[in-house]
Amino acid sequence: MSSNPSENYIFITNNEQLAQCCVQWQDATFLALDTEFIRTDTFYPIAGLLQLSAGADNYLIDPLSINEWQPLVVLLQQPSIVKVLHSCSEDLEVFERLFGVLPTPLFDTQLAAAMLGFGFSLSYQNLVAAILDVHVEKGETRSNWLQRPLSPSQCHYAALDVEYLPEIYQQMHDSLVAKDRLAWLQHDCAEQVASFYSNEPYYKKVKSAWKLTPKQLQVLASLTHWREQQARQRDVPRGRVIKDKSCFEIASIMPSQINQLAKISELGPKTLRVDGDKIIALVAEAKAADDLPKALPKPLPVQTGGVLKQLKAQVKQVAEELNMASEILVKKRDYESLLRSGMSGKPYQLPASLSGWRKAVIGDVLLRQLKG
Structure with missing residues (x-):
């Protein structure tokens, strides 16, 4: 572990250091958490850094040099330790990908801010300013968090993301208790964790899907399900396989030949060459299906x-x-x-x-x- 008086963090770079720190944290009442990751060309987020504070020091944990996570996984699931994060939806994806578990119980300070009258979807910087009257600079948002070594500036700003969470959590917790709303937040945070594993079919999210017939919806459902599998297997964004708009057009015309498929907008030659035959087969199979989805509701009158x-x-x-x-x-x-x-x-x-x-x-x- 490395630190000096000019730094606002302690860097954890190996399994032994992490295990030692987890022993210290096991009696904590809360852990403030954040993540830095890259997700430009991949389906899954690639963790570049984990930030943690139990109230005294800020810790930066290097996921590129640590591979024994079990001591931390135990803490992430410890019911007596509240996990404090701000606007945690993307962070949850990082935790699930890296550890196979989500941090619970959860306290999302962005949700708490909305319940306490600070505003909806408030940024971390604005929340710190509103509660602590402190200005937090954010100069490394678009950094390459996979580079090593990380720059002192990257580490400093990453540590700031958890430095103020402990005090904010304490104040928000007390305010929620005073207003008899702590149970409200706990309910919503538990729902947020539960909804992470919800399996709503993606085809229902495609724009204008309500315009399709049940037969066309079956094509869209089959196509988006296959695309999801391919995106995960290839570890690329969904749109790199087929874009939503193209999925909708394919479902609309239900092509039976490659030359018909070639007329779909934004469906490039590479997709036709690599996946064209599979897409045609998916369409044919969906058209022959008997068990069709119900038509989606039209927009409200x-x-x-x-x-x-x-x-x-x-x-x-x-x-x-x-x-x-x-x-x-x-x-x-x-x-x-x-x-x-x-x-x-x-x-x-x-x-x-x-x-x-x-x-x-x-x-x-x-x-x-x-x-x-």
Whole structure:
């Protein structure tokens, strides 16, 4: 381990050092965490650095020179140690890829900021400024975190990403307890971890997929499932295999020959040469399938606009009364699900995302407004 008075971090570069530090951290009540990674040309993020603080010192852990992670994996899953991260969705991918586990229990300071009235989707820099009145420079965002040695500037700025998290966590934790909202945050953070492993089919995310017939949707579903497998196997972004737009066009015309496939926009000669026959075979197999997906719902009709506006006004009012961001109360897809549930004269039903603490805080309020 290396450190000197001019540095704001301790560098961990081998298995023995990590194991020793994990012994020190096993009695911690929380661990502040962050990651630096590269994900330009790959499907999976490549970890370049892990940052950790238990409240006293900042540690930089080198994933390029360490291969025995079990002591840290145990801590990441230790129920008595809260894992504090800021806007952790991408970090979770790094942890899952590197360790095969996610840090739990989780405390996402970006979610906490929204619950405490600091704003929605607040950056780490703005949060530090708002709570601690400290300006954090961020000069190494686009650095090459896989280069070795890392520059002193890279290490300094990486350490800053966890330096202020312990104090912010303590203040936010106390504020959430005072407002009786800690359970709300714990619920949302647990949901965030659970949703990481959700297996919603990708074809439902493709723009304009609702325009397709069930037969065309089957083609799209088969194609995007195959693309997902290929992207993971080749370790390239999905769009490097086939872009979403091209998947939609293939599903729309359901080509049976290579010359038809060649007319698809943004489908280059290399893709035709390497994957063309496979794509044609996938289309043929999907066209012959009997068990077809249901057509996806069309966009909400124009006449729901007035009701939607009223619902959003109600949410805004409740959010202002609670001094919290309205976006964390009800998301766009929640409004849509709620309004769809009442179409065709059916009673309105709350979507699963408006269960838990949200049901009493805003869900039942919206149901009463719709019934009224």
